[in-house]
Structures are given as C-alpha cells and as structure tokens.
Amino acid sequence: DQQVKQNSPSLSVQEGRISILNCDYTNSMFDYFLWYKKYPAEGPTFLISISSIKDKNEDGRFTVFLNKSAKHLSLHIVPSQPGDSAVYFCAASDRRGTSYGKLTFGQGTILTVHP
Amino acid sequence: EPEVTQTPSHQVTQMGQEVILRCVPISNHLYFYWYRQILGQKVEFLVSFxxxxxxxxxEIFDDQFSVERPDGSNFTLKIRSTKLEDSAMYFCASRDRAYGYTFGSGTRLTVV
Structure with a gap:
C-alpha cells in the first residue's frame, strides 16, 4: 500500500535555514492531510493540517503547501531549530468517504537540524 | 492538555500467549483507533471504533485481534495468540468531530 509516499528517508539542515519535507499521494479521494512529528518511543504529535479546499496553511514556523493537481504536499519549517530534529510523517484521510477518519501514513523522513 | 494514555509502555510476551493493550482515550472523543508500527516501517492502520x-x-486485523470499550473510558486491543511478527509499537488514537486527532505514546510489544 503506497498511497502516501515520502521519498526522502532523511534530510539534514543547518540551524536557522529552511527545512522542506515532501510527500506525494496517489488516492484522489484524500481530502485532508496532516503532518506529524515523532520522537523515538513516543506517539506521533500533530503539527499542522490542510484541507483539500486550501493550498496553504500556516502556523508559526510551520507552513504546509498542497498542490492537488500534482498530488503533492510539502511542509516548510522556517527557521529550523535543533529541537525540530525528529521523524516527520505525512498522513492523509478521506473525510467524505466511509473511512471513519482512518489515516494513511507515509514512511517518514528523519530531519536532523545541525547547530 | 488532554492526553491519550496507553498502558503498559512495554510488554514482553511468549509466542502463543494472549496480550491486552490498554488505552484511555480523551473523554469527549467519539472515534477511536489502533495503529501499529513495526520497527523501521510506516505507521499502519489496524482498526477504527x-x-x-x-x-x-x-487486512492486518484478522481473527486474532479484537477491540473492546468495556466501561466507557477504556479502549483495549486484544491479540489472542501472539506471533513473532506481532512485535511492534501499538498506538491508540482518538479524535473529535473536528478531526482533532491525538495519539498515545504507544505500547512496545515484544513477542519472544
């Protein structure tokens, strides 16, 4: 099941610079997208979400962009901080369907922010 | 801030034994989920309730798995006869109508 893909297993960024994490999806029924951050031995922590009726959503240092025609979304973190170092998961849901809010996750990208 | 609480944090069990993983979702949430993550793999959906x-x-949620909400606050996942390949982190999650999803910290299940 590769409906949500994060093709970069890892990303290394200097503190203060921009981190860009990418995610692609194949299921055109997905209408809600979420980004989660995960530390080892902890559960995923919600960061930011976007509905398919929008193409951008911003919350502090985090911005998510959605390109529906390309079935692509990205998470921008500006400026990046060492505390942002974690695994980032993209997830998608079909809210209009009968999935009862099931999330489909990507494989995750390990972000390392160097001081 | 409201939390989803999972117990135990780590469970070791012998192959063939039954295990029950416990979760206390956020009290005013109506939708409950179990997900799992095998080491090095993606987080996978198991069941919604x-x-x-x-x-x-x-498809993962076969006859060996069952879920229950026995008392209106707890939400449990039971694996009747554990297999080595059931070793994973199991995450409980709950959400409200506005799609506010909250995950627990997970239970690491090790089947030996």
Whole structure:
C-alpha cells in the first residue's frame, strides 16, 4: 500500500535555514492531510493540517503547501531549530468517504537540524 | 492538555500467549483507533471504533485481534495468540468531530 509516499528517508539542515519535507499521494479521494512529528518511543504529535479546499496553511514556523493537481504536499519549517530534529510523517484521510477518519501514513523522513 | 494514555509502555510476551493493550482515550472523543508500527516501517492502520462497534478494519486485523470499550473510558486491543511478527509499537488514537486527532505514546510489544 503506497498511497502516501515520502521519498526522502532523511534530510539534514543547518540551524536557522529552511527545512522542506515532501510527500506525494496517489488516492484522489484524500481530502485532508496532516503532518506529524515523532520522537523515538513516543506517539506521533500533530503539527499542522490542510484541507483539500486550501493550498496553504500556516502556523508559526510551520507552513504546509498542497498542490492537488500534482498530488503533492510539502511542509516548510522556517527557521529550523535543533529541537525540530525528529521523524516527520505525512498522513492523509478521506473525510467524505466511509473511512471513519482512518489515516494513511507515509514512511517518514528523519530531519536532523545541525547547530 | 488532554492526553491519550496507553498502558503498559512495554510488554514482553511468549509466542502463543494472549496480550491486552490498554488505552484511555480523551473523554469527549467519539472515534477511536489502533495503529501499529513495526520497527523501521510506516505507521499502519489496524482498526477504527465508533458508536461501540468496529467501523473499519485493515487486512492486518484478522481473527486474532479484537477491540473492546468495556466501561466507557477504556479502549483495549486484544491479540489472542501472539506471533513473532506481532512485535511492534501499538498506538491508540482518538479524535473529535473536528478531526482533532491525538495519539498515545504507544505500547512496545515484544513477542519472544
């Protein structure tokens, strides 16, 4: 099941610079997208979400962009901080369907922010 | 801030034994889920639960698995006869109508 893909297993960024994490999806029924951050031995922590009726959503240092025609979304973190170092998961849901809010996750990208 | 609480944090069990993983969702949430993550793999959906019944389950959620909400606050996942390949982190999650999803910290299940 590769409906949500994060093709970069890892990303290394200097503190203060921009981190860009990418995610692609194949299921055109997905209408809600979420980004989660995960530390080892902890559960995923919600960061930011976007509905398919929008193409951008911003919350502090985090911005998510959605390109529906390309079935692509990205998470921008500006400026990046060492505390942002974690695994980032993209997830998608079909809210209009009968999935009862099931999330489909990507494989995750390990972000390392160097001081 | 409200939390989803999972116990135990780590469970070691012998192959063939039954295990029960416990979760206390956020009290005013109506939708409940179990996900799992095998080491090095993606987080996978197992089952969703709404209105006291299973609303959707994945192919992984076979007859060895069951869920229950026995008392209106706890939400449990039972694996009847564990296999080595059941070793994973199991995450409970709950959400409200506005799609506010909250995950627990997970239970690491090790089957030996």
């Amino acid at each position: 709404y209105n006291n019944e299973i609303s959707e389950k994945s």
